[in-house]
Amino acid sequence: MLVPFLIMLREGLEAALIVGIIASYLRQTGRGAWMPAVWIGVFLAATLALLVGAGLQLVSAEFPQREQEMFEAVIGLLAVGVLTWMVFWMRRAAQGLRTDLTGALDSAFARGQSHTYALIGMVFLAVAREGLESVFFLLAIFQQSHGSGAPLGALLGVLCSVAAGWAFYRGSLRLNLKHFFRLTGLFILLVAAGLFAGSVRAMHEAGWWNQAQQVLFDLSDWLPLDTPLGSVFAGVFGYQPAPSLSEVVAYLGYLAVTLALFFRTQRPSPLSARADVVR
Template identity: 30%
Template sequence: MEQVIFIVWRESVEAMLVIGILYAWLRANPDAKNGMKYLWGGVGVGLGLATILGAAILIFQDFFAGDAQDYFQMGMVLVASALIVQMVVWMRKHGRTLKRELEEGMAENAKAANWWGMLTLVAIAVAREGSETVIFLYGMGLAQEGTNMVNFVLSALSGFVLALFSFWILQAGSKVFSWRAFFRFSETLLLLLAASLLVTGVEKMQSFEWLPTLVDPIWDSSALLADTEGFGNLLAGLTGYRAQPSLMLVIFYAVYWAAVWFFLKKASHQTATKKPMMPAQAASEGKA
């Protein structure tokens, strides 16, 4: 359940950051106070869209039977893994300028009295985080077959409560705690989770005989750290560790981290070549 808590925590904090930036901007601009109801309206619409996606996934799953359902579930696990990587790369590319971009978009909408545009902006931001959370949780639920649903829901709620507390701490102690450090730490854990989901997907493809194992196992580290109990089981869930991996699994794992390194390096380079900010503006965004 640690993976569920972490995903809900991380995604909720990111959504709260977007809402917090826009809320603070509206509070600081009295002329734009009419935008508050559109802000919360956008939050409601975004949550509604994420809920619709969750319902759609469950409905589509019920249409499949037998092998088709297994294929659908395998696809969702792999989609969740890919989305996590995409999200991390997006945050690496936009994290430094997110506050500025949101505030500029808000200023343009306020100037034109385009509050419906602001509602759309907020709805898309919240729906994006919410839909990703739905897919991630669904993928992780499939990766942990036999998971108790009550524990699953309680873990999700725990992650949300933890996100509220974390957001309050980061906002209250912005001079001590760094948002940038928070996102760097959490993106590392997210990438490990994505690797774990990828491993689950590859193992399912091997069970369908879509992929050869090549050599199975290529090693056996069970005597040092078994992946079926205790810390080894936790490591397996968080990182995709396997005590007896096939050669094909190891190849996928290596290619995954090579691709992650390439895309993150590319995103960091694009961020570094963006138009430089004024010192005061850079200091403001450093806090965010």
């Protein structure tokens, strides 16, 4: 429940921040009459994400066991790629987000009669990107977890992000994007490492990967999966009490590369140097 909540909180907050920046800029520049175009873009993006998620879930339910393992491996690898890209993209873009969006809005309204479609398209693309990222992540998590905890956590994350976005739009929320996305980005990389190891395990069960399958260690007596702590570790970090060598190499190798890049000193851009706090 914790992982879907935190991921959907971050994903939803990214979308809510984008919509909030656009909405507040329209209000500040006397263009509030164009807000229906914003909501049309949000509705179309949410509809697309739901349809894609439902379609993939229905298709995967018809697969035999081996094909389901293949599907789980592919979705898991896609989720890892999407989450990794999301972390590093938002780390670079967070500080200049307002400037970039308001500049794009000015360009859209400078196009005359086509600015309505440009505004809808801009909101649609921004929100759809977050929605499709969420779809691949949730599919991967739902396939590796059971019960209603994961869907409930995802729903709570979305609701909290909507509330935070509304508070941001009304001007009552001050959020340091640099610190927020740095902390959540680090957590997401740890989650993605667990997904990567789980995808390697699914590849083996599907018959795609049979190298280095010897069990490296066994912690079943120390921290079994049926204990509360074991369940939390499994849900958050993809913990397995008896991982294979390939799973451990995948987990540690992913973290070694991504954390080295994540903690590498980032040169501030001229736009990001202007503001650490988005109002």
